[in-house]
Amino acid sequence: MQYYYSSKNPDSLGVIRVHAEKCRELPDVLTRIYLGIFPNSSLAISTAKEKLQLTKVRVCNCCVD
Template sequence: MAYYYVNKNAQSNGDHEVHKSGCSWLPKEENRIYLGSFDNCKDAVKEAKKYYDDVNGCYYCSNNCHTS
């Protein structure tokens, strides 16, 4: 299991990216929401959708959940 976070700041396309703990692109603490501990990014993205409509997995740490 890994700890997942969602970026409070949207990307230029409006998506809020989901990141795994340890990711090089993990936002600063004040710019992220802790989502919980999950076995996979799909469950983390599902949790992030409780906060934001437009959610995407990070290309680098949650690539299985990343859409272009």
């Protein structure tokens, strides 16, 4: 189980990235949103889509299960 966060701001393609807590690309505390504790990134992405009401949500390349 890991803590997951999403960035508040989309990247250049309009995609919000989901990061695990130990990610080297984890956004600064002021520019991220806590999603919760999940056993994998798929559940974190589902939660982010629901919570943020967005469809363009992807896991960070560093955090792929």
